[in-house]
Amino acid sequence: MTLTRILRLWTLALPVLALLGLLLTWGRELPLGLVIVVGALLVGAVLAAVHHAEVVAHRVGEPFGSLVLAVAVTVIEVALIITLMAGGKPGTETLARDTAFAAVMITCNGIVGISLLLGAGRHRLVRFNAEGAGAALAVVATLTTLTLVLPRFTQSAPGGLFSGAQLAFVAVVALVLYGVFVQTQTNRHRDFFLPVDSRGRSIAESHAAPPSLRRTLISVVFLLAALVSVVGLAKGVSPVIEDGVRAVGIPNSFVGVVIALVVLLPWGWLRPGRRCVIGCRSA
Numbered sequence: 001m002t003l004t005r006i007l008r009l010w011t012l013a014l015p016v017l018a019l020l021g022l023l024l025t026w027g028r029e030l031p032l033g034l035v036i037v038v039g040a041l042l043v044g045a046v047l048a049a050v051h052h053a054e055v056v057a058h059r060v061g062e063p064f065g066s067l068v069l070a071v072a073v074t075v076i077e078v079a080l081i082i083t084l085m086a087g088g089k090p091g092t093e094t095l096a097r098d099t100a101f102a103a104v105m106i107t108c109n110g111i112v113g114i115s116l117l118l119g120a121g122r123h124r125l126v127r128f129n130a131e132g133a134g135a136a137l138a139v140v141a142t143l144t145t146l147t148l149v150l151p152r153f154t155q156s157a158p159g160g161l162f163s164g165a166q167l168a169f170v171a172v173v174a175l176v177l178y179g180v181f182v183q184t185q186t187n188r189h190r191d192f193f194l195p196v197d198s199r200g201r202s203i204a205e206s207h208a209a210p211p212s213l214r215r216t217l218i219s220v221v222f223l224l225a226a227l228v229s230v231v232g233l234a235k236g237v238s239p240v241i242e243d244g245v246r247a248v249g250i251p252n253s254f255v256g257v258v259i260a261l262v263v264l265l266p267w268g269w270l271r272p273g274r275r276c277v278i279g280c281r282s283a
Helices: 003-025 032-060 064-085 092-123 130-153 164-188 213-247 253-268
Strands: 126-128 280-282
Touching (some): 003 032, 003 213, 032 064, 032 253, 064 164, 092 126, 092 130, 092 253, 213 253
Antiparallel strands (some): 126 280
């Protein structure tokens, strides 16, 4: 059995097993052994979701493929955050902020840094689309400043919080900013987000042949199943995660780091040459 076939089998089996585990454990208090099993299914569902999102992304091509991956990862992350915050336990009110900060730090310093280091070690020089990378970094920096830094300087609410009107304003600005970025990525400057050749010039994609329509539709179905499983299973293991963090004396903000790691690690494991978020290619 080839490696590709094995990969395809487990990415189809894991969402089904995760859904089955969700049905069997929904609304029940789980012992520690069952929590470990459910946690393993949760991680497997996240990995399968990212894989199927990658298949769909490869079918639609760049730069739309990057948007598919971004939406899938965002849905998983937001679902995990809302599930943990819905319990209303003390310390969860800052979970969204902690997770967003952890995600930014892990992505910009961890995933990008390791990618550049490994790429330089293997190819000596890694070429990337500077315009696309600069645009993406500018949006991330602006959104991070608006949501994580600016609240510390507002005086309308204590504790570094936005008032209702300020929160609505920031939400609208963030949506507009991201909308402009998507418009730039998919229309006005699409070439900024395509791979580049050894001279740094944008070129058409040279990945493997895109998957068939049938395989893409199958991946859409299993992607939805995996996303549903992630939301449900996270609800089952969230009390144990929170109790464990408190038991060992770790600050509640560490839960945000755990969520960010669960969501971003599969993204960082995407196979080289299959997907490149901001148009990079080794020299």
